Amino acid sequence: MEKTTLPTTAINLLQFLLPLITSLSPTYTNVIHLGCSNRCGGVAVPYPFAIGDPKCAFSDAFLLNCSSTAPPQLLLGNIPVTNISVEEGTFSVVFPAAYSCYGRTGSPMKDSRVRRPHVNLGSRRPFRFSDVHNKLTAFGCGAQALITNEDGGSGCVSVCGTASSLPVVCPGIGCCQSPIPQGLKTIEFATSSTSNHSGRVSGSSNPCSYAYLADDRFSDFGGVNLAEFPERNPGNSIAAIEWVVEEKTCEAAMWNSSTFPCRKDSDCVYSKNGNGYRCSCKPGFRGNPYFGCQDINECAEPEKYPCRGRCKNTQGSYSCSCPFWMRGDGKDSCQSLLSVKDTIAVCGGIISFFTIVLLAFILHRRREREKNFLLNGEMLLEHQRVRIFKESELSKATKNYDASHFLGKGGFGHVYKGILPDNTLVAIKKPNGSLDQAQTINQEFQHEIAIVSQVNHINVVKVLGLCLETKLPLLVYEFIPNGTLFDHIHRQRSSIMSTWQNRLRIAAEIAQALDYLHSLANPPIIHGDIKSTNILLDEGFRAKVADFGASVLIYPDQATAMVNKIQGTLGYLDPEYLVTGNLTPMSDVYSFGVVMVELLTGEKPYAGNLARTGETVNLIQYFLTSTENMNLGRIINFAVVREAEMDEIEAFAEVARRCLSFSGRKRPTMNEVAEELGRLRKLNECSCGGESCMSPLTGISEGRVGTTEEQPPASIGTLDMESYEIGR
Template identity: 60%
Template sequence: MFTDIDECKYPETYTCNGKCHNTIGDYECKCSLGMHGDGKVGCQGFAIITIIAVIGAIVSLVIICLLLFMILSKRRKDKNFRENGGAVLKHQRVRIFSEAELTKATDNYDDDKKIGEGGFGSVYKGVLADNTVVAVKKSKGVDKAQMNEDFQHEICVVSQVNHKNVVKLLGLCLETKVPLLVYEFISNGTLFKHIHDKRSQVLASWSNRLRIASEAALALDYLHSLADPPVIHGDVKSVNILLDDNYTAKVADFGASVLISPGQTNILATKIQGTFGYLDPEYLMTGNLTEKSDVYSFGVVLVELLTGEKPNSNAKSGKKRNFIQYFNSALENNDLFGILDFQAADEAEMDEIEAVAELAKRCLNSIGVNRPSMKEVSEELAKLKALNQKSWAQQNSDETEHLLGESSQSFRNNASPPTSQSQTVISFEIENYTDSI
């Protein structure tokens, strides 16, 4: 008779370097957890300790890499901050944003947030942590040699510009290679869009066109006459005139602006900046940028407002002549009202339109000294706007009086002579009403 032996009870005879399990006629020996091999022969360690050590080393390496990245990133940001004039700008009345703040606000500069693009770079709509809506201007790049004291000084001045018709600089980020500028967000887009998108009704009336022109002129007059030091905008065009929630004009984009030192009348530019079609021909020929260069560009905007034409395209006449020639030719041939982009409401508006056209012609004089100053332009437009408003108010008053007169006459014609019966009825109604009280 076969008798099974429990080999697990005799480890001296039946070797097991792991967990022993008796079977009929034999036994099994499995290596302990963390070991591998044949338990009857010998088990080798799975190097759990080694694995733990390797994992620990990897985690440590990752942590070290992250720390190095953070240190290097901070050093880079600190270096950019210093080179971008942070030591000076942090004491100005302007908010300094972190790179992380603006990246989050613009969803990492998502293309869907892009609201403008040009040679300078791109503008993105962003929402800050406090729900303030902003416009973030991100430049494509710039020669670091240009990031000098002049740039720092310019930012200092622009940050202090405070005028209702100038887009306000809210702050900047100095942690990037090229500083990011943060402006107030202007909701209704550019004047250019409203002039050339025929679906827009903002400029359907002359009064709106005149008001917007007057507001933009007021901003440029402020930059030339009241800012300290004075500022030449350098790139006046309808794209750089924005309209806010109430369609109030605000001058924007000081990327080409320069500061005028006391006693200076012009700046000799090392390179021509601006937009074709709006550029002062005198500036193009000599390289001298003056306040009158802004006046010329503003004159182009006035013609654009009057005609609805784009300055860098042939006129709608179809003839090969440029924008300014087209306008001047219409004035010479007494055909101003044939090139307008809208209809004048009455003779008073026609007089105002003619006055603005003559003002635009003076602004477009090829010789800078013969052009009016922005102060003169602003004052003339302000007077015309006041006349327009007075005329509009008088017209409304006349219409009201006319309607009231017609109503009164109609009442007299329809009224019948009072009778004793009607008097009795009225008396009865009053008595009954008195009794009810």
């Protein structure tokens, strides 16, 4: 077996520390015959296991080998064993890592930088990989790990942000974990990568994908620096193997009492990981159940078995009694005996104390609400037209923010559905930060209220009021009942999405709202996070733009907004904004172009593959290629009922293509987009009525569908993430 060192992680150290750690726990090394060896290289080998000699083991399945190396090593076949636990029915093994590396051309290497372990515990051995303790762990940028056997398997995919070191836990950023199925006796690793490693500069990043099967009680991947991780020999891990004595029922095993292995004061227990049983000491006993368990003297271990009174050991248990002047269960506490008079006095004092505390708390809450109102109320001078709600009013409307009223997450908090006393439905945005973040959240709150309070458009969600009595203020919006455009496109078979007319209407309404924000709002507003999840549909399925948490105001002396951190959603983000950090109205134009592609194709822009075919492809690149090849028919996911509709779809696609230009200067303004979609909508309404009321369209571009200019890079919108923020 390959043995390596990895000084930058704790993985290989576990091979040496685990025997030391387990040695601190009780071990039972009973042997069935004199002369049977019960230790190899510092690892205790208790019965039913044995080393070498079949007469020392319960069966041949439990025979292990002790190598002749220095120091000697306990082996199951060629797999090193580091610990055996009779109590848990497990043993720990050293497990090789799987990895694959990629050259600077982006192609997998064919040399020794690929390792795909195949481990077979043996079909006749009653051993299985533990599904309780083991986790499949993979790390690397774009690492894909898969563990398989003849019945299936499991796997996971990790992605990388800007950080090169892994956190203490494994959240999916540079590292991922997955449970394994039950009953595995044979497994095979496979690793691959979703990242394009071509053009990599030596030392700038790690071109490898790594996978481990690791016992999560002893594995720690925190602090691993991916850039410094070795491309060869990434080391091993510690994995847990569960074992049973025989793969039969307890009833069948008990028929022959002479061979039944469970001895005095032990129970026959079934495995939860496949067929079979093992022996376990009864409660109050410990030891090796295959030789007979011994009673635990609980009185000698007060840390584990507490007793506040007089302790007396019994067979399989213990008793604890309080002294005669005290009462209670000695295992919990002993209380002094008080007279009735003393009890009344004590109770009266307690009631008085809590009454004073309650009154003080009520006064404190009242003063806090008044203080918060004064602290948050300075913005009222600028925003007089919004309603001021009381904290109790909103708490009652949401049943104290019950989970049944939870709608989702917004720009800076959670959103709840509320019902006011007049039965008006509202959406309440509640900040979810800590009190330590109150100042920052207040600034974000004031930023959002400064924007939404001055917006008044039929296709923009309306703010109804705010609450200033809480430490972190609340926003109250009109309630939009029919969910998000994303849900109607991707998550449900929505009849509203079955026709081209409705898709065109929704796109035109969104364009009108953005045109209003860019041109008619004073000062103009850049939304900053246009996506289908931020487009809501009201009771009449009218589109309404929502969530202004990432929005900015553009004052007369500004053409762009330089932001401190890039906000938005992968797949919708303007590539020029990503490069320069300058947020412009053209950034909204690009994001709207992505929404137009969603409406045409029914595909998610950040999924990385097509839902209909499973083909791995960048959606925007796929769309632009289809328009260039005059092949729109293969990408739309709705029925075209009239020949005239195809002309409208081609004109619509041309607008989307222009919006997706890499350079912002080559994109149309939202005013031009809104006018063009408005003309398309009127043409659609006329053609539906059987009339020809419009002359051929004069589009916002001079070319027809199929002429492309610059295209977004293939990396934009291919990561499997919803949203992100990048600090500048």
